[in-house]
Amino acid sequence: MANTRPPRLLPGTPAKLTLPAGTPLYRLHAARHPATAFNPVPAHCLYGGGRFDATRCDPFGYLYAGLTAESAVCESLLRSVPFDPGGTPRLVPRVAMRGRRLSFLRLAAELDVVSLVTGRELASVAQDSWLVQAEAGEYPFTRDWGHWIRQHTDPWAQGFLLPSKREPGDRVVVLFGDRCVPDVIEEMDVPPVDFDTAEGERRLNSLLEPYHARIAP
Template sequence: MVWRVHSSHRAPHAPNPTAQPDELAGGRFDSLDGSYAYLYLADSPDGAIAETICRDLPLDPTIARIVPASAVTGRTLTALTVTRTLTTAALHGPHLAAVGQDLWLTKCEARHYVTTRRWAHAVRTADPALDGLAYRPRHNEDTLAWILTTDPAITPHPDLTIDPTTTPLPLDHVPGRDLVARIIADHSAILSPT
């Protein structure tokens, strides 16, 4: 089972086909040119929330760590089942050296995402059979996250199904807000009430 925080208006296993050519929008390993669709997952609710909701928290301890309520508005946490063994490139620990990188690749701030997207593109180009990348979230080294990639014309992701044993949890209502508040508190952050 893997976990995903996603827009409540999209299917949880629907990849995003949007090209993200600049740092003003999107995530760390999004497609620069739309050549692949992508979605982010984690091995636990904590990892999924850390990677999405906590992603932009400042690392500077002198800056307030407040997550705006808008970060959870219209978002849902959903459990998914992977239906086949996937092949991913490990971008954590000593594996980073194999691609000529260090922790910067997975820990840098959003202003560097155009560069991290170029690295993701290069890794995928070097091994087109990859299903995605595995990495440690910036704000939770104890969890594992993945970006899975697929053909932009395919939706939902062909290797994911919604887990039937777990009810999706809207994050903008209790108990979803309570879960987010608990997890971000572990990261010395608070959820803004409005």
């Protein structure tokens, strides 16, 4: 589907899912940025960026988070980390965790999102699993599709819900700052985990261990 442009009209009715207030969110982010801040910087239309980032073609603040700590960690740290043919744990480069933390958040208000989990839900927006499973080299295309879905679900869609690519049993969200009320996300009464500390590294390795991975020495 990467070389197929979005159609003029939706083929079906996008799946609306309401995330209730109090829904836990887990975010792995640079420690220098507030945990609840939306990213205000559009990605380049063609290079770099994430799956559903804003671009200059559709500028908006955006925020990615996992519905579990595991999905937040896997999505951020296990991209393109291969398994060792010898069976030893795969190693996450130490630079990938430098200056980063895991924050524990929750929704302060309910949000309506487009669910992109099942085949039927994807078909309703003229897509299939490619949209949520494509690798980074195809993100310029997924961003364009994301903008098209936003256009056709304006104004109600405040984000997308999709399966975690690296932990398919869990879900992740991308939220749109231009359609969310102020302070829609708040921090829980749980201290964030700073990965630059010995305790933070221990906790990170405990999250990575079931995925046969660990931080490189």
